[in-house]
Amino acid sequence: MTKAAELAKMGEVLTNSQIGGRRNIIINGAMQVDQRNSGSSVNLANAKVYAVDRFYWIESSSETPTGQRVTDAPNGFTHSVKITNTSTTTTPSYTQLVQSIEGNNVSQLYFGNSSAESVTLSFYVKSSLTGQFSASLRNGASNRSNVSTYTINSANTWERKTITFVGDTTGTWTTDTSVGLDLIFRLDDTGGTSSLNQWTATGDAFASGSVRFMGNASATWQITGVQLEVGSQATPFEHRSFGEELALCQRYYHEQGRVETGHNYEGFVIANAYTTSAARCHYFLPTKMRAIPTFTATGSFELLGSSAGSITGIALADGGGNPSVGLNISASSITDGHAFQLRSHDDADAVFTFDAEL
Amino acid sequence: MNIESVKYVVTYGTTDNSSITCTIDGQEMSVPLDPANRHYQAILEWVAEGNTIEEAD
Numbered sequence: 001m002t003k004a005a006e007l008a009k010m011g012e013v014l015t016n017s018q019i020g021g022r023r024n025i026i027i028n029g030a031m032q033v034d035q036r037n038s039g040s041s042v043n044l045a046n047a048k049v050y051a052v053d054r055f056y057w058i059e060s061s062s063e064t065p066t067g068q069r070v071t072d073a074p075n076g077f078t079h080s081v082k083i084t085n086t087s088t089t090t091t092p093s094y095t096q097l098v099q100s101i102e103g104n105n106v107s108q109l110y111f112g113n114s115s116a117e118s119v120t121l122s123f124y125v126k127s128s129l130t131g132q133f134s135a136s137l138r139n140g141a142s143n144r145s146n147v148s149t150y151t152i153n154s155a156n157t158w159e160r161k162t163i164t165f166v167g168d169t170t171g172t173w174t175t176d177t178s179v180g181l182d183l184i185f186r187l188d189d190t191g192g193t194s195s196l197n198q199w200t201a202t203g204d205a206f207a208s209g210s211v212r213f214m215g216n217a218s219a220t221w222q223i224t225g226v227q228l229e230v231g232s233q234a235t236p237f238e239h240r241s242f243g244e245e246l247a248l249c250q251r252y253y254h255e256q257g258r259v260e261t262g263h264n265y266e267g268f269v270i271a272n273a274y275t276t277s278a279a280r281c282h283y284f285l286p287t288k289m290r291a292i293p294t295f296t297a298t299g300s301f302e303l304l305g306s307s308a309g310s311i312t313g314i315a316l317a318d319g320g321g322n323p324s325v326g327l328n329i330s331a332s333s334i335t336d337g338h339a340f341q342l343r344s345h346d347d348a349d350a351v352f353t354f355d356a357e358l
Numbered sequence: 359m360n361i362e363s364v365k366y367v368v369t370y371g372t373t374d375n376s377s378i379t380c381t382i383d384g385q386e387m388s389v390p391l392d393p394a395n396r397h398y399q400a401i402l403e404w405v406a407e408g409n410t411i412e413e414a415d
Contacts, residue, residue, distance in 0.1 A: 047359055047360075178394065274370075278370075291390075291392050291394035291396075292390040292394075292395055293390070293395070294387050294388065294390070294395060294396075294397045295387065296385060296386065296387045296388070298385075315377065315379055315388035316377040316388040316389075317370070317376075318369045318370065318376050319369070319376035319377050319390050319391060319392075320377060320388075320392075328370070355396075356394075356395065357396060358396065
């Protein structure tokens with residue numbers, strides 16, 4: 001590139017406000033944060049399964065690929081997410097990796113207005129397969145979509161891809177805590193559209209003629225360095241600190257216990273008994289979550305303290321809360337008015353989860 | 359989502375429903391009555407299909 005061309009490009013980038021402030025709309029684009037699995041392989045299914053934080057897999061039927069955060073990554077990155085096909089199913093309606101982006105985080109795109117901004121997607125991808133693949137943007141109602149393609153030229157080689165999507169000047173685009181925008185990497189589909197690089201009033205996410213991933217046994221597909229930014233130029237990946245990225249993920253999912261500590265006995269909360277069979281506590285979330293979270297307690301727990309009985313259940317109290325979640329601990333034969341520590345009981349995998357995903 | 363064993367929980371000392379206990383995709387969970395919560399949204403769709411949430415004890 002000549003100096004003049006380089007300066008012109010820089011000018012365009014500056015005009016589009018692509019330098020300065022936060023650029024990447026995607027959370028966990030470098031695939032570093034994996035609260036649920038800590039790098040373990042997970043079986044993907046026809047319900048949302050998170051192979052890493054914020055990126056979920058969803059498919060139409062029960063194919064059995066696996067997803068895993070791995071350390072194979074291009075220069076400048078430490079992790080990628082790897083999808084491995086374990087079967088040769090050729091008839092799924094769809095299989096895809098998705099990041100659903102909260103409406104609050106895409107309001108600056110002005111989608112649905114005449115001044116809608118173009119956005120540019122960039123990412124690193126590697127696959128055992130070569131050819132045309134699909135990437136798309138879609139609104140939360142799945143009635144506005146823009147399907148584009150990228151080509152993997154060499155098998156098992158990291159390649160960087162960039163795609164610019166023009167802004168959608170029509171349609172309904174939410175800017176609240178619901179889904180504002182879905183970024184979709186669809187790897188298989190029985191159909192496919194030939195209306196590419198334009199907005200259509202459909203939920204399409206697959207370009208006709210794209211590689212059918214699920215028909216290739218043992219095929220692999222990896223991705224990292226995912227960035228979606230305002231403007232028509234792809235800028236270098238915006239690396240955020242691990243702590244920042246984790247905090248952004250915790251707006252949607254948080255857990256305590258399990259593999260993070262590896263301790264068989266870990267203190268979770270202090271609770272006080274208000275009857276002889278129940279105690280209450282408040283669990284303070286690290287950040288206000290997108291919605292009041294769903295709570296799960298998995299594993300073995302115990303109450304420490306005088307006359308502490310065995311636990312029969314832990315659930316939301318008085319509707320939960322956000323960012324302070326009320327929890328009710330059902331137990332047998334505890335002393336009313338006493339305070340207890342709730343801890344895991346000889347169980348390194350005991351875990352509290354709080355889920356406010358989209 | 360495969361939704362099973364759906365039951366209301368009331369606020370202590372009242373008869374007001376405050377959350378739901380249920381099993382979704384094999385995982386027992388406690389779901390708030392928050393319209394923005396994805397599990398509650400799924401339960402409402404499950405109810406719209408003709409299913410019923412069991413009253414609290």
